[in-house]
Amino acid sequence: MTAQQTTGRVTRRRVRTRANLLDAAFAVFAAKGFGRVSIEEVCEAAGYSRGAFYSNFDSLDELFFALYRQRADLIAQQVADALAGDGPDLDVPASVDRVADVLLLDLDWLLVKTDFLVHAARDPAVAQSLLDHRARLRGAVADRLARARGHTALPAVLGDADAAAHAVVAAYDGVTTRLLLDKDVDGARAWLKQLLTALLTDGGGSRP
Numbered sequence: 271m272t273a274q275q276t277t278g279r280v281t282r283r284r285v286r287t288r289a290n291l292l293d294a295a296f297a298v299f300a301a302k303g304f305g306r307v308s309i310e311e312v313c314e315a316a317g318y319s320r321g322a323f324y325s326n327f328d329s330l331d332e333l334f335f336a337l338y339r340q341r342a343d344l345i346a347q348q349v350a351d352a353l354a355g356d357g358p359d360l361d362v363p364a365s366v367d368r369v370a371d372v373l374l375l376d377l378d379w380l381l382v383k384t385d386f387l388v389h390a391a392r393d394p395a396v397a398q399s400l401l402d403h404r405a406r407l408r409g410a411v412a413d414r415l416a417r418a419r420g421h422t423a424l425p426a427v428l429g430d431a432d433a434a435a436h437a438v439v440a441a442y443d444g445v446t447t448r449l450l451l452d453k454d455v456d457g458a459r460a461w462l463k464q465l466l467t468a469l470l471t472d473g474g475g476s477r478p
Contacts, residue, residue, distance in 0.1 A: 284325070290317070291326060291327070292333070292337050295312045295334070296341070298312055299382050299385065335396070337382070338383070339399065342403035349407055353413075366462075369466070386399075407439055408435040409435070411434075416431040428469075428470075
């Protein structure tokens, strides 16, 4: 085996180890909360030693932030993909259905995100990571709404596409707070669909 092949195998193994640690940490954080989890618990859940942990992360904080960025980027991309398929006309109910299905599939993610929000409230650097994620979500929504301008009417009270995207994310925040308390995913999905459809339609009409 050549040195290049050996390096390739080591790199693939490290990537796999890192991914397994992130997956295990996600489950442990969702079950217990970030502040109640130790490195040993993450290692045990992943089936690795502390050495494997420290070869990938300097601290539990670093792992937590890496996990958050990974999941946040995935969800932002899913939202963008869910909104990308239509032509210039915006089919609000169909688009809302796709976005709601993406945003409310994972209650564990909402628990982890809430932990991250608490940390962000106390640390400006962490807050910036959360703000960046929210900006990506809003950007995906705003881009779709902007492409619909001139083809599909939006309520004038929402202002421009960016302001409308802020309203969409705010509605999501409110619905997910309820979801965290009552654990009714189906109910939350249905309520979000109704709320966003009402928010983004102007009496059901379109511009002539």
